[in-house]
Amino acid sequence: MSDKEQVRIPLVSEQAAILARCGEAFCHAVNVKFNCTAILRNVEEAGSFGSNTSGVLRAEKRYSTKLSSGVEVSVWKDDLTRHKVDAVVNAANEKLKHGGGLAQALSAAGGPMIQKYSDAIIQKKGKVKVGEAVHTSAGDLPCKHIIHAVGPCLSPNPTKWETDQAAPLLYNAINSILRIVLNENISSVAIPALSSGLFHFPRDRCADIIVKTIKQFDEFTRFRSNLEIRLVNNDEPSVQEMERAVKAIWGQSSISGTYSGAVQGSMAFSSNSRFQFRNVTLQLKTGAIEEEKVDVIVNTISAECNLSMGLISKAILNKAGSKIQDEISRRKHSNSTNVHVTKGHNLNCEAVYHTVCIVRSEPMATQILYDVVSECLRKASMGYKSISFPAIGTGNLGFKKCEVARIMTDAVAYFAKNNTKKLDVNFVVYPKDKEMMEAFEKEMKMRKIAAKSPVVHNDMETSFAFATNETAAHKMPSVEFNSVSREALREAKEWTTNMLKPSDIMTIKNNHVIYLGQDDHAYLLSLQTMLNVRIEEFFRKGKGGITITGNPSNVSCAAIEVESMLCRAQEEFARAEERDMLYSVVRWSCKDVPWIQTPEISAVLEKAYLAGNKNHEFNTHKVNLMTKNLIDDYGKKAIWKGHVCWVVLSPLTIHFIQEHLRPGLIMLEKICGKPLML
Structure with missing residues (x-):
């Protein structure tokens, strides 16, 4: 069949919330595993966590x-x-x-x-x-x-x-x-x-x-x-690089202002502003962190412990007075943790916990943020009854606001599991930062939903009945699949059903786990922290995979992220295998440009030749695949020559050539001047 088929799957709110958290990974996995395009519809309206997918990203x-x-x-x-x-x-x-x-x-x-x-x-x-x-x-x-x-x-x-x-x-x-x-x-x-x-x-x-x-x-x-x-x-690293580049040329942004300058009047409370985690009461409010009347105020500072750097830290310094800077300067060398404690001085608190985090692009940044919040809670519980946090990490550190909301709330939830003393925790949001407030509100709203219904009874099959008419279907949260294959659509739908089915344990069987790199394993550690799940890799009797345990919604989210990561590993393995196999059969080289003879470039040129292309361009060079000439931007010519790699071919390699590279045999025979026998 040549025309594309389409199927739309309605989602209940819990399922929409999961896909809003990991929609980018979901769409990527669907594309790689089933050659389908997945589009999320009305996911944001379902009251989810927010996402960096194209369908739900906020400007x-x-x-x-x-x-x-x-x-x-x-x-x-x-x-x-x-x-x-x-x-x-x-x-x-x-x-x-x-x-x-x-x-x-x-x-x-x-x-x-x-x-x-x-x-x-x-x-x-x-x-x-x-x-x-x-x-x-x-x-x-x-x-x-x-x-x-x-x-x-x-x-x-x-x-x-x-x-x-x-x-x-x-x-x-x-x-x-x-x-x-x-x-x-x-x-x-x-x-x-x-x-x-x-x-x-x-x-x-x-x-x-x-x-x-x-x-x-x-x-x-x-x-x-x-x-x-x-x-x-739409990706955080590119946004951060653009910010860095424009600031280097034109200086600071004209839309930034002082932290407390815009804070007027008393604290404002949101509709989804309060949640009870056992003995811990979490309160969400807007206002100036330096005006909080609590036992402990949390500050976020640079590694140098200079309180005049950063909007929040500067506001706290101005309110507390210079003695707070003198105190932290004396104590920073004797403290090896990421939390430095000082007195409140002129602030309306007993103590200030000065936290040191790292930029989002650094390895383990999310885990450090989680650990910092957890450490502040642990310290406060040992002698105090209330603590107020700003939204840590959304400024120069470059964390996404939905990430900060999730990580900080996760830290409170996990701390509350083992805490036996009452503690009031406040998240204080800068009044003009509506997006940060919405991120916290959505996080707390979903916590309330999960508390009322810890096990989601509606599965994907039941939710299909919600779309009884076309108008309602287009207004409710859904995922839309597009593919030229009905079989692919069926498999994508079945996989999605399994991934979103409530379960506190999920096992993903995939032997490509052995090809995961250092960055992949660091990401698995950060997923454990952010989602409060346990992730274990295994490889036994020739079969590998990953097992995830924890809260059902977090398990589903982690499983989708892991599936996407394994798809990337699989794609890279396939590219490398194809490239190396091509290189073992034929090599393109140029005597005047020796640096070009690499498996990567040779494979690109061979595939272009087999596709029947007359020319191929890369960087500043243009290759005529018919005449075997190379021309750079200055008009200089160089002669290409094809090298045959005479090797003993395995049955698998012979099968690959016969099935996929048959046109290439003609070229090899011309180069060698004799027939090739497989």
Whole structure:
């Protein structure tokens, strides 16, 4: 069958909450395991935790500044398929075939017209060169234009030399985007971290080049004064790099202010503001942390223990007085933990717990945040009755707000299990930070739901009955699957049912567990901490996998994250195996460019040759696969030559060649000048 099939599965609120927490991992696993596209519908409206999936991500403005010309440059965390601007930029390839990454997401959200417009451009003008950009109508996207920019494509883990060679092409691509914005009278444009995803351009260099190109364009070409340039990405590392790059050029954001300056009046309480964890009462409120009247106030500080750094810490210093800085300076060398204790001084508290965390991008950052909150609770329970926390980690440390809400609430919940004394815990949120408040409220709301119904009795099959009419189905939380195969849809639906079925133990059987790397194991440790589950790997009698135990909703969330991680390991293993097998049969090399002879590049060229492509371009080089010539950007030619690897082939290798590389045998025979016998 050639046309795509579609199936929509309704979700009850508990299931929607799980997918809101791990939607990105869920969509990735479905795509890899079943070759299906999964789209989450109305998940946010179900009162879930929040997610970084394209379907439910909330727009968050992280930075804004106005240039001397009047142009506003801002940094956003958002999904480009939903971002409302005049034009969005697509990370395209030369043929404008939108089959992966951001291009696929924009094309899917914008409808078939985007690919149709793109094909028309290729048919009329030919391929779009690296460093160039074209624009089309945006189809069903919430914008008028989509600018297709072709950035340089690098090999995985590129060398500094390779990155340096590609940098001018990325500069040209951004410059091409800005010229289209100027020529088409576009009032606002959203630019992602072009080339940093599937094209492997280092994220930090990418951010620097984009920001510097905007600065130079503004200085020498001049934008219109009413233009807004938004640097928009939906992954936290890219957002952080963009923030770093713009601050390095233009300084601090114009949207930031003092912490306590905007706090007026008494504390405000939210509707989902209170929850009882056994002997621990958790209260959510808005206000200034330095005005809290409790036994203990928690502060967040830098490793240097300089209280004048950071908005919260500075507000506490101003209220407490200089003696608090003197005290912590004396004590920091004698304290090896991440929590430094001082007196309250002029604050309305007995003690201040100064916590030291690390940036989100560092290994074990989430576990350290969890441990810091737990340590503060443990210390407070030994002699005090109340403690107030700010939202730790959402500023310069770069944690997502839904992460902070989950980690801090998890720490309170776990502490309460073994605590025998009464303790009042307050989470105090900066009044203007509505997103942080909503994240805490959603977390506490879901805790209440789980407390009332610790075991979800509705399974996926029962929930199907909720969609008795089409209108109701489109308004309720659901997951939509698209595929060309009905069998794939059936399997995806069955897998989803199993993953969301309430259970306090789940075992994922997958032998690719042996290929997990150091980063993967660090992530498993952080999942244990964040979700309060136990994760155990096993490999017995040739069979491996991972077992997860804990609260049913957390087990489901962890299992989906693990499935996605194992899919990534499986994809990387398959790529490496295919690359090495190709390299054992045929190798492409160039005597004038010896650094090119690698399994990665050889495999790319061989696959391009077998696909019947006449040319293949990478970095600053163009290969004519027919004449075996290589030409760089300066017009210099070099002669390619194919090397056959004479090896004893295993039956598995022979089978692979016979099934998948039959066209390659013709080429090998031409190179060798004689038939090859398998």
